[in-house]
Amino acid sequence: MGCLKGVFRLVLLFLLAAVVAAGWHWRHEFGAMWEFWRGGQVEGAPASGLASPAAFASAQDKVDSLNGWRADSVRLTAAELAALLAHGFGPILRTHLDSVAVTLGVGRVQVTGRLDTDVIPKAALGPLAGILHAKEWVRVGGDVRVVGPRKAEWQVDALRIRGVRLPASMVERLVRSSLGGSADGAVPVTLPTGVRALRITPSAVTIYGGGR
Numbered sequence: 001m002g003c004l005k006g007v008f009r010l011v012l013l014f015l016l017a018a019v020v021a022a023g024w025h026w027r028h029e030f031g032a033m034w035e036f037w038r039g040g041q042v043e044g045a046p047a048s049g050l051a052s053p054a055a056f057a058s059a060q061d062k063v064d065s066l067n068g069w070r071a072d073s074v075r076l077t078a079a080e081l082a083a084l085l086a087h088g089f090g091p092i093l094r095t096h097l098d099s100v101a102v103t104l105g106v107g108r109v110q111v112t113g114r115l116d117t118d119v120i121p122k123a124a125l126g127p128l129a130g131i132l133h134a135k136e137w138v139r140v141g142g143d144v145r146v147v148g149p150r151k152a153e154w155q156v157d158a159l160r161i162r163g164v165r166l167p168a169s170m171v172e173r174l175v176r177s178s179l180g181g182s183a184d185g186a187v188p189v190t191l192p193t194g195v196r197a198l199r200i201t202p203s204a205v206t207i208y209g210g211g212r
Contacts, residue, residue, distance in 0.1 A: 046202040049079025051100040056083035060192060066209030067194040076205040078102050085111065088152070088190040090180035092119060097138075104202050109154070110141040115161075115178070124173040128161065136162050142185070146197050153186040 049055065059080035066074060076084070082102035089097070096116040103110040115138045122129040141158040156179065159171045166174070175181035180188070197208040 046103050046105060047078040047204065048101060048103040049077055049082050051082035051086040051102075052079065053083075055079040056087055059084050063192040063194055063207065066207070073206050073208045076207060078104050078205075081109065081200075081205045082111075084192070085109070085154075085189060090188055092178065092180040093187070096178075104200055104205065105141075106202065107145075107200050108141060108143045109200060110139060110158075111154075112137065112139050114138075120174060120178045124170065124177050126170065128164070132161070140179070142187075144189070144198065144200060146191065146195060150191050150193060150195070152189040152191050152195075152198075154189055156181060156185045156187055 055077070059076055062074040062076060062080070079102075081104070082100055085102065086094070086097075086100040096119045097113040100111060100113045103112070114135045117132045117134060117136050120132075125132070139158075139160040140156055142154050142156040144152055144154050146152050156171065156175050157168075159166050159174060172183075172185055175185045175187060176183060182188075194209050195207050199206045199208075
């Protein structure tokens with residue numbers, strides 16, 4: 001009997017050691033799972049944020065520090081960038097796109113919002129023209145770069161309406177006709193005074209002032 005108890009204890013110790021070893025080996029995966037179930041953001045996932053008056057005020061305060069305090073650079077959250085973009089879009093987007101949110105990428109952003117579809121010429125939509133509601137969720141992606149004082153360009157290269165990814169030829173037509181963009185897909189954005197350059201990463205946005 002004592003021998004069996006000894007064997008049983010050895011088996012338990014072996015199983016415990018195996019569990020500890022497996023836990024250590026898969027610690028990062030378990031950590032990500034825990035963050036998912038807890039409802040938090042997994043480290044390394046692209047940051048997202050919704051434009052709001054509070055986010056715009058915060059972003060404006062940070063930009064002011066580039067001018068008043070002569071800071072070399074400041075960091076913006078995704079929500080703060082979303083607010084600056086929503087404020088800096090041309091009249092078409094400012095009037096007809098609401099609930100603007102931004103997801104950050106490498107040098108680019110993905111903007112989500114609800115677009116008034118009556119600004120889209122029916123001919124530009126093709127078969128989609130007859131099935132769209134008055135407002136539809138759109139997801140628009142592209143690189144963002146500063147091109148001059150208070151001027152940036154959002155080079156749109158991807159667009160989805162109601163989850164449907166549109167072909168490149170249709171994207172170009174929609175950018176020109178409905179997003180206030182140029183023939184090459186560039187949507188102009190007006191920036192606050194003092195922004196000389198920006199660097200977008202999946203976690204944050206760094207904007208540079210005159211010291212750079």
